[in-house]
Amino acid sequence: MSRPRHALLLLAAGGSRRLGEPKQLLRLAGESLVRRAARLGLATAPAEAVVVCGAHADAVWRELADLPVRRIDCDTWAAGLGDSLATGLRALSGDIDGALVLLCDQPALDAAHLQALRDAWQGDPARAAASAYAGVLGVPALLPRAWFARLAAGGHDQGARDLLRARAADVQAIDAPALAQDLDTPEQARAVTGTSLGANQGEE
Incomplete structure (x- = not known):
C-alpha cells in the first residue's frame, strides 16, 4: 500500500x-x-511544495527561486493568515492527501519535528498532526485533505488554529515547546538573530 x-x-x-x-x-x-x-x-519529501507570497513578494521569492517550490501570490494577504492559507490550499493538486503548513517566524523549527509530524500523520492520515506549545495546538501542522474545503473558504483570521482547537479529538499532538518563541517585535528579533533589523536584508 502506498x-x-x-x-x-x-x-x-x-x-x-x-x-x-x-x-x-x-x-x-x-x-x-x-x-x-x-x-x-x-526535507520531509513532499509530493509538491507551494509558497504563498504577498507583502514583499519579490524579495521573498528571490530567497527561494532556486528551490523546488512553486510561488502563489495572495492578493488579499492583508486580510489575515486565513486568506493566505486558503489561497495555498486551493493551489494544491487534487491527488494530495495532506498539507504540511509552515510559517516563517518560528526560529526554533527543526527538521526532526517536521518529520515527526509527517510520520504521525502518515500513520493515520484521516487525522491532523499538529504542534503543541504554549497551551495550544498550532502550526506547523499536517492537515488532512478532508479539512481543505473548510479552510479554503477563507475567513479564518488565525489560519488553522481555530479548526485545530475545535477538532482536537481528531488531532495528534506533537510537543514542541520551543516553537512558542515569537518574532513580532524588534527586541524579539534581535534576541534571536543577534543583529539589528535591516543589517542583513536585501533591497526589494
Whole structure:
C-alpha cells in the first residue's frame, strides 16, 4: 500500500507590521528565515511544495527561486493568515492527501519535528498532526485533505488554529515547546538573530 502524499505549504505573505521589516528576510546563521523554513519543509519529501507570497513578494521569492517550490501570490494577504492559507490550499493538486503548513517566524523549527509530524500523520492520515506549545495546538501542522474545503473558504483570521482547537479529538499532538518563541517585535528579533533589523536584508 502506498504512503499518503503530502504537500508543503509555506505561508510567507505577511506584512510584519509590528516588526517594521519583513520577518521572512531576517537571517539566522546567515540564512533567511523563509529559506530556512522552506529547506526544512522540503526535507520531509513532499509530493509538491507551494509558497504563498504577498507583502514583499519579490524579495521573498528571490530567497527561494532556486528551490523546488512553486510561488502563489495572495492578493488579499492583508486580510489575515486565513486568506493566505486558503489561497495555498486551493493551489494544491487534487491527488494530495495532506498539507504540511509552515510559517516563517518560528526560529526554533527543526527538521526532526517536521518529520515527526509527517510520520504521525502518515500513520493515520484521516487525522491532523499538529504542534503543541504554549497551551495550544498550532502550526506547523499536517492537515488532512478532508479539512481543505473548510479552510479554503477563507475567513479564518488565525489560519488553522481555530479548526485545530475545535477538532482536537481528531488531532495528534506533537510537543514542541520551543516553537512558542515569537518574532513580532524588534527586541524579539534581535534576541534571536543577534543583529539589528535591516543589517542583513536585501533591497526589494
